[in-house]
Amino acid sequence: xxxxxxxxxxxxxxxxxxxxxxxxxxxxxxxxxxxxxxxxxxxxxxxxxxxxxxxxxxxxxxxxxxxxxxxxxxxxxxxxxxxxxxxxxxxxxxxxxxxxxxxxxxxxxxxxxxxxxxxxxxxxxxxxxxxxxxxxxxxxxxxxxxxxxxxxxxxxxxxxxxxxxxxxxxxxxxxxxxxxxxxxxxxxxxxxxxxxxxxxxxxxxxxxxxxxxxxxxxxxxxxxxxxxxxxxxxxxxxxxxxxxxxxxxxxxxxxxxxxxxxxxxxxxxxxxxxxxxxxxxxxxxxxxxxxxxxxxxxxxxxxxxxxxxxxxxxxxxxxxxxxxxxxxxxxxxxxxxxxxxxxxxxxxxxxxxxxxxxxxxxxxxxxxxxxxxxxxxxxxxxxxxxxxxxxxxxxxxxxxxxxxxxxxxxxxxxxxxxxxxxxxxxxxxxxxxxxxxxxxxxxxxxxxxxxxxxxxxxxxxxxxxxxxxxxxxxxxxxxxxxxxxxxxxxxxxxxxxxxxxxxxxxxxxxxxxxxxxxxxxxxxxxxxxxxxxxxxxxxxxxxxxxxxxxxxxxxxxxxxxxxxxxxxxxxxxxx
Amino acid sequence: xxxxxxxxxxxxxxxxxxxxxxxxxxxxxxxxxxxxxxxxxxxxxxxxxxxxxxxxxxxxxxxxxxxxxxxxxxxxxxxxxxxxxxxxxxxxxxxxxxxxxxxxxxxxxxxxxxxxxxxxxxxxxxxxxxxxxxxxxxxxxxxxxxxxxxxxxxxxxxxxxxxxxxxxxxxxxxxxxxxxxxxxxxxxx
Numbered sequence: 001x002x003x004x005x006x007x008x009x010x011x012x013x014x015x016x017x018x019x020x021x022x023x024x025x026x027x028x029x030x031x032x033x034x035x036x037x038x039x040x041x042x043x044x045x046x047x048x049x050x051x052x053x054x055x056x057x058x059x060x061x062x063x064x065x066x067x068x069x070x071x072x073x074x075x076x077x078x079x080x081x082x083x084x085x086x087x088x089x090x091x092x093x094x095x096x097x098x099x100x101x102x103x104x105x106x107x108x109x110x111x112x113x114x115x116x117x118x119x120x121x122x123x124x125x126x127x128x129x130x131x132x133x134x135x136x137x138x139x140x141x142x143x144x145x146x147x148x149x150x151x152x153x154x155x156x157x158x159x160x161x162x163x164x165x166x167x168x169x170x171x172x173x174x175x176x177x178x179x180x181x182x183x184x185x186x187x188x189x190x191x192x193x194x195x196x197x198x199x200x201x202x203x204x205x206x207x208x209x210x211x212x213x214x215x216x217x218x219x220x221x222x223x224x225x226x227x228x229x230x231x232x233x234x235x236x237x238x239x240x241x242x243x244x245x246x247x248x249x250x251x252x253x254x255x256x257x258x259x260x261x262x263x264x265x266x267x268x269x270x271x272x273x274x275x276x277x278x279x280x281x282x283x284x285x286x287x288x289x290x291x292x293x294x295x296x297x298x299x300x301x302x303x304x305x306x307x308x309x310x311x312x313x314x315x316x317x318x319x320x321x322x323x324x325x326x327x328x329x330x331x332x333x334x335x336x337x338x339x340x341x342x343x344x345x346x347x348x349x350x351x352x353x354x355x356x357x358x359x360x361x362x363x364x365x366x367x368x369x370x371x372x373x374x375x376x377x378x379x380x381x382x383x384x385x386x387x388x389x390x391x392x393x394x395x396x397x398x399x400x401x402x403x404x405x406x407x408x409x410x411x412x413x414x415x416x417x418x419x420x421x422x423x424x425x426x427x428x429x430x431x432x433x434x435x436x437x438x439x440x441x442x443x444x445x446x447x448x449x450x451x452x453x454x455x456x457x458x459x460x461x462x463x464x465x466x467x468x469x470x471x472x473x474x475x476x477x478x479x480x481x482x483x484x485x486x487x488x489x490x491x492x493x494x495x496x497x498x499x500x501x502x503x504x505x506x507x508x509x510x511x512x513x514x515x516x517x518x519x520x521x522x523x524x525x526x527x528x529x530x531x532x533x534x535x536x537x538x539x540x541x542x543x544x545x546x547x548x549x550x551x552x553x554x555x556x557x558x559x560x561x562x563x564x565x566x567x568x569x570x571x572x573x574x575x
Numbered sequence: 576x577x578x579x580x581x582x583x584x585x586x587x588x589x590x591x592x593x594x595x596x597x598x599x600x601x602x603x604x605x606x607x608x609x610x611x612x613x614x615x616x617x618x619x620x621x622x623x624x625x626x627x628x629x630x631x632x633x634x635x636x637x638x639x640x641x642x643x644x645x646x647x648x649x650x651x652x653x654x655x656x657x658x659x660x661x662x663x664x665x666x667x668x669x670x671x672x673x674x675x676x677x678x679x680x681x682x683x684x685x686x687x688x689x690x691x692x693x694x695x696x697x698x699x700x701x702x703x704x705x706x707x708x709x710x711x712x713x714x715x716x717x718x719x720x721x722x723x724x725x726x727x728x729x730x731x732x733x734x735x736x737x738x739x740x741x742x743x744x745x746x747x748x749x750x751x752x753x754x755x756x757x758x759x760x761x762x763x764x
Contacts, residue, residue: 166611327693328693334585536681
C-alpha cells in the first residue's frame, strides 16, 4: 500500500518498521512531526525531553540497555546535543541508535542556516541524506542496520524540503528488534582517558570500514545519461537537478559521510563536465577536489546561502529563465505576527512603553522584536536571553534597572534554568520575565515539563516554575496575569527597582490552545473614537484604521481587552 | 507532463488542509504526487505557500518561477505577491477577501487598490468571494473548500465524487457536511 506522507511522518514510519522502542526529542522546526507521529504507535515509547542534549543522552542510555533508539532535532538542536554526540561516536551502540538532524536552509523558522554535514565529519559518524519521503522511510530502516553492523550512532540528515514535503511511501510491517542483552563493558562505555584512547582507534578503523561500504553501497549510485554534464548531489538538490536536467548523468549521494570518492572519481571520468550541486557549504566539492578529482562547477555557481531550486540551478547553469508576469506595484510585506489575543502582546507593550533594553529568546515571543512593539535587543539561541542579561548587567550595573530578559516556559526549562542559576549564584541584579503560555508554541503546541502532560498525553505533576526559580536562589519570584497590563507594568517597575535578582512569571495560556475559549469580540464606538491611535501601538492584527477611526475585525478579535484598557476615551466595548 | 498548483494565503486560513486534500484526490487518481509545506514561524499570520505537483513522475516538490499552472490565492493581494510563479498561460483563482498585513495596519506600507482588477489585466483570473460562500455554507473557515471547489472545474479528469470522498476522509466528521456544501458552492460558480 502506498501512502502520501510528509518526510517526517515517513521517518516515523521507518522507526516503527525498524522495531525502534525508544524515542526522545525536543521540538524544533522542521523536525517536530517525526516525534509527534511516532508517538501515535503504541509499540514505541516516545517522549519530549527538556532539551536535545538530554534527549540524545537518554537515547544513548536506551541503546546501551539494548533497545533501538532515536532522537530528532533541528540543526541548532544538534549544537546543544554536540557533547554526547561526539563521545557516543567513541562508545558506539548496543541497540541501534539514529540521530535525525533537520536543517533549515533559507531559515523558514530558524535563527541561522548552519550545515549539519560538518557534524558528521567532526564527530566521525556516518550520515545518510534521504531525498524524498520514500527514502526517508527506507534510509531510516537501513540506518539501524548500519548502526548495529558498524557499532555507531548514525546521523540522518534532512532539510525543510524533505522533512516538510509529502510524497508516496510504500508501507511495510514492523520487524520487532527486541532488546539486545546488556553486558557490562566499561572499556567501551566508560570514556575515561585510558579507555577513550583505545576507542579512538576503533573510531578510525570504523571510518575506514564505512568508507569501503560507501564506495559500493546502493545508497550511492550513478544514473548515466547524456555524458556532456555530470552532476553530484544529494537530498533535495537531486530532485532539483533531475527536474532541470532529466537526461543528464547524475551521481546521487545517499550516504554522504564518508563520501564514496572512488566511485565519484570513476563517474567524473565518464562525463565531460562535473558539477557539484549542494545547498549551504561546499563540503562535497571540497572533499572531491581534495581527492584530486576535477570539478568544473560548484560553489562558484550556486553560492553558500539559502535554498536552491530548479530555477536557481537553471540560472546558474546559464539556461534562459522562464517568462513571467509581475504585478508592477509594491505588494505590502506580510511578516508573521503575534496572534490576536496572544498573551505575549501586553508584556511587550509594557517593555516597549518603559523603553527597556530586552534580551530575547527563541519562540513565538521573538515576534516582540517586530514593529510596532520593537521590544527586543537580542535573540541568539535557546536560553541566551537570561545568560546574556547576566553578562550585560555585570559590566553595566548602572543600567540593570532598565534591562530585562524574556524567555518562554519551554525555552526556560530547555536551557534558561542553568542561566538563571548563573544570575542567582553570581548575584547580578537582573530581572527575568518568564512568559508562561503553558505550551511550546512556535513549533505547533507540544507539551513540556511545566504543562502537566507528556507527549502521549499522560497527566503528570507539572514543574513549578516558581519553586524552581526559588530553589536556585532567586528570592524575589512573583507571577502576574499577562493580560493585566497594569499588574505587568507594576511588577516590572518594582522588580527593576529591587537590588537583587528577580523573576516575574507572566502567565496566561496560548490563545490557540483548544481549552482556551475566546472571549466575545470587542468593537469600537465610532463617535467616541478620537483617532489617538493608542490601540494601534499593540500591533494587533485585528485592529486597523479605516476612515480615520479604529475598526476591530470581529472574526479575528479574541476579546483579550488590551486595547480597551489602553483606550482613554472608553470607545472600545464588548459586542 | 507535470502539473503544478501553488496555494498561497495567510497563516491560519487553512492552506495546509487544502493542499493535502488536493494531494489526496490526485493520489487516488493514480498520479505521482508531491506536496511541499512550510511549518513554524510563518504560520503566525504570515504569508504562507504550499505546493502541489502531479504527473507521471514528479521530482522537485517546489513550484518555481513561471511554473504554476494554477495559483489558488486565499487572499486578494497574495496572488499578486506570487504572480511571477504563474505560467504565462496559467490561471489565478483568487478569493476577493482582503486581509491587511501588519505592515499596512501599522501604516508602514499601503494595500494596493483593487488588486483583483489589476491582476485581471495581467493574467487569466477567476475571482470569487469565497468568504461569502463559506459563510453561506455555515462557516468562514470553509474558505479553503470553496476555493478547491472552484479549482475542481479546471481539473476535468477528476469527478465530483472523488473530491467529496476526500473531504469525508480528511475533514473532521462534524465539519464534513459543511465542507461538502462549501465545495459544491465553489464548484457551481
